[in-house]
Amino acid sequence: MSSPALSIRPVAGHIGADIDGVDLAQPLPDTSVQQIKExxxxxxxxxxxxxxxxHAAQIAFARQFGELTYAHPHDDAPPVDHPEIFxxxxxxFEERYGAGFLDEYRKRQYSYFDGWHTDVTAAVNPPAGSILRAEVAPEIGGDxxxxxxVAAYQGLSAPLRAFVDTLRAEHRYGGARELGAGSDYAKRIDSNLLVAVHPVVRVHPETGExxxxxxPGFxxxxxxxTAAESRRLLDLLYAEITRPEYTVRFRWEPGHVAFxxxxxxxxxxxxxxxxxxxARTLHRVTLIGDVPVGPDGRESELVHGRPFTADRVVSAA
Structure with missing residues (x-):
C-alpha cells in the first residue's frame, strides 16, 4: 500500500515551504522521506x-536523512542520554558562563552568533542540514x-559569478583573543579552535547548484x-545574500519544526x-556534512581543528 503524498506549499518566492500531512514522531515510509528530501x-x-x-523522536526523525553530529563543537553539556541535541x-549559556555572556558574544564575530550565518562553516565539513524544534516560544518576537x-549566486551578473567562482575564503570559529579573552567562554572557544578554507562558491553535492x-558569522x-579587497568583496556578497527577496521569515510556536x-x-x-x-527554548540536531567542493573541483582545506562528526571532543578552558 503506497503512502499518501505530502502537502507541500511554498511560502515565499525563492525559499521555504510548509509541509502538512505527516507525523514526524512516527517512522516515515521511504516515499515520504524521498518527498521531503526533494x-x-x-x-x-x-x-x-x-x-x-x-529529544528521542527528533533524533529518530533526523536519522532518516543521515548521520548526526555531536550537539555542537563547543557544547560540553547536551541533555543526558541525548548527545546529539544542542x-x-x-x-x-548565562548560567554556565556568567551574566556577561550575552554582552561578549555580541562583540565576537563567531560563537553562538546572532547575525546572518550558516552553521559551523569553520569546520572542514560544515553540517549538511539542521533540524530545529521549538519547545518554548514567546508570544511576540523571536522569529x-x-x-x-543559490538564488543569491544566480542574482550576480555573469562576469561577477565567473570571478567569485575562482575565490576561496577562510572561515574561523575562535582565535580573536582581543575580544573578551579573559572569560571562561572565550577560553573554551579558543581551546577548540576551528579554521577551514572553503570555496567562495560551493557546488551542491546532490543538486549540482x-x-x-x-x-558574516564565520x-x-x-x-x-588584500585586506581591503577582501572587505569590499565580502561586503558585496553579504549585501547580495541578505537581499529581502531571497528570504523567508518563520514565526515559532511550541511544536513547530524547521529543517x-x-x-x-x-x-x-x-x-x-x-x-x-x-523565554525561548529550541533544540537542534545536525546532519554530518561533506567537504565542500568549488566549481574548479577543489575541496575545502582543514587549517585547524577536526571534522565535525558524532565524536565528542571538547577541551576544557
Missing part, C-alpha cells in the same frame, strides 16, 4: 507545524529568517587578496528579544 533541495528550508516531538536558550544562497558560501577573509539545507542557506537568529522578559 522538497528540501527545491525549497531549501521546510516548516512542519504542530508536531509532538521529544539546546538554544540564552539562559542556559528566524533564512536566505537562499552553485551557492555563495560565505557568511568568514574571516578571502584569501590571496534546512545548510549547504544552500544562511539564517538569522532573532534580534528583537533582548529588551523583553520572555
Amino acid at each position: 522538497a528540501l533541495h527545491r525549497h531549501k528550508v521546510l516548516f512542519f507545524r504542530g508536531q509532538r516531538l521529544d 539546546t538554544i536558550d540564552p539562559r542556559r 528566524t529568517q533564512w536566505t537562499n544562497l 552553485r551557492a555563495v558560501f560565505v557568511n 568568514t574571516s577573509h578571502i584569501v590571496d587578496v 534546512w539545507d545548510n549547504r544552500a542557506t544562511a539564517h538569522l537568529a532573532p534580534r528583537d528579544l533582548e529588551h523583553l522578559d520572555v
